Amino acid sequence: MDFRQLVFERRSIRGYKPERVPKELLDEIIEVAAQSPSSMNTQPWHVHVVTGDVLDRIRAGNTERMITTGKADREIRSHGRYEGEHRERQKRVAAQLFEAAGIGWDNKEQRQDWTMRGFRQFDAPVSVIGCIDRVLEDSTEAYFDLGQFVHAMVLAAWDRGVGAVINGQGIMQSSVVRQEAGIPDDQLIVITVAMGFPLDDFPANDVVSERRTVDQIASYHGFD
Ligand SMILES: Cc1cc2nc3c(=O)[nH]c(=O)nc-3n(C[C@H](O)[C@H](O)[C@H](O)COP(=O)(O)O)c2cc1C
Numbered sequence: 001m002d003f004r005q006l007v008f009e010r011r012s013i014r015g016y017k018p019e020r021v022p023k024e025l026l027d028e029i030i031e032v033a034a035q036s037p038s039s040m041n042t043q044p045w046h047v048h049v050v051t052g053d054v055l056d057r058i059r060a061g062n063t064e065r066m067i068t069t070g071k072a073d074r075e076i077r078s079h080g081r082y083e084g085e086h087r088e089r090q091k092r093v094a095a096q097l098f099e100a101a102g103i104g105w106d107n108k109e110q111r112q113d114w115t116m117r118g119f120r121q122f123d124a125p126v127s128v129i130g131c132i133d134r135v136l137e138d139s140t141e142a143y144f145d146l147g148q149f150v151h152a153m154v155l156a157a158w159d160r161g162v163g164a165v166i167n168g169q170g171i172m173q174s175s176v177v178r179q180e181a182g183i184p185d186d187q188l189i190v191i192t193v194a195m196g197f198p199l200d201d202f203p204a205n206d207v208v209s210e211r212r213t214v215d216q217i218a219s220y221h222g223f224d
Contacts, residue, residue, distance in 0.1 A: 001159050011207065012207075014165055015205050016122060017198070019125065021195055025160060026126065030128075032155075036145070038141075044132045050126070055121075057176075059170070061179075062172055062177070066119050073174055074189075122167075124194035125196040128153065130146050134185070137188055146191070163197065165194050167193070171189055171192045177189055
């Protein structure tokens with residue numbers, strides 16, 4: 001696919017067919033992502049690809065602990081509630097998704113159900129847990145490096161007909177994820193990417209989220 005078309009057409013997928021993504025295809029996707037640049041070529045990333053019973057136990061444990069504790073247990077420093085323009089953008093994409101999914105803004109039950117789906121990584125057949133080397137925990141570059149890896153991964157997946165949603169919800173209870181996926185102590189859990197073949201008749205999969213324009217983002221200096 002043309003690069004511009006690939007970038008513009010990719011969107012987060014939150015409704016999946018149950019069939020597994022073949023390991024060979026996942027290998028290919030990860031190989032593409034591994035070509036991402038990183039600070040001084042340190043390549044501080046690791047991924048743990050989980051499916052089947054392991055992923056089901058992560059979903060169950062993540063959901064159960066979120067319900068009982070009501071509190072996230074992440075391994076990274078995370079934002080609290082977004083405010084101002086960030087909150088507005090968050091609300092806008094939520095409104096787009098809720099409308100597509102037929103969820104009433106004031107319908108607590110439906111919203112709760114959507115949140116629970118998020119804790120289960122939208123029942124995707126695969127989850128790719130992104131980690132960095134713990135020794136670089138205090139290096140902002142390492143998170144930046146993993147971010148580039150993850151974006152390349154979701155684009156490579158989309159290019160092969162595999163949908164994905166980068167998500168924090170599925171690893172809110174990171175200690176469960178660490179235990180079930182056997183993540184070594186020298187790696188820090190940062191993010192996960194749910195993956196699978198997109199459901200066709202799932203309107204939330206068709207939501208095109210909005211973007212700021214170049215004028216709003218870029219300031220040019222010394223061009224005149
Ligand atoms: C770091 C990160 C964390 C995210 N966490 C979640 C999440 O927990 N649940 C979710 O539904 N989407 C999550 N997303 C997906 C974003 O909501 C999505 O990328 C954004 O709304 C833009 O939509 P698009 O991916 O369809 O272009 C996350 C994305 C990123 C980059």
